[in-house]
Amino acid sequence: DSGVTQTPKHLITATGQRVTLRCSPRSGDLSVYWYQQSLDQGLQFLIQYYNGEERAKGNILERFSAQQFPDLHSELNLSSLELGDSALYFCASSVGQGNTIYFGEGSWLTVV
């Protein structure tokens, strides 16, 4: 158990819909990362927050947004969902910037 908690574990939704994925980082970790992993694909970095502020942005679509709240939990919002958004979405956390990244178990999103 990495200490990073993600909910929901599985989610099935229809095209055009909007979903929110939630992440609680490890206790004491200030950085939260979001990654997308499609079937047989690598880890696509989406976005990183550090202590509530956006720190780095990767290949995140405009239909997607995220935020980190004062209690350091984070949410990833995916809207106007398309079939191609079906993937495993990982949240990860670390103490700071140059530290080990701990991954949650992921949220499986299936868009039908």
Next chain:
Amino acid sequence: GQQVMQIPQYQHVQEGEDFTTYCNSSTTLSNIQWYKQRPGGHPVFLIQLVKSGEVKKQKRLTFQFGEAKKNSSLHITATQTTDVGTYFCAGRMIDNNDMRFGAGTRLTVKP
């Protein structure tokens, strides 16, 4: 943009054979980390290399960081079926501190 390239994408070996995956960055790295993701699982941290030319070993796994701090490798000696999974490198860019993952190398081991 800054990229971390990892090869090969796939590697299939017979149990007992050696395996190596390579990671190359377009820019200098302050450190590099390696992760392993078992099938159906999530990436798990293996090791971090920081110094130029650093070599670290974990049992049958040997990790190297290049002298220029732009490349790294993971070598597994005498693979076992428990080594199956995808190995990712992740480099932290020296200029902006961003971390970038390689695409991963998926290792399959035939008993």
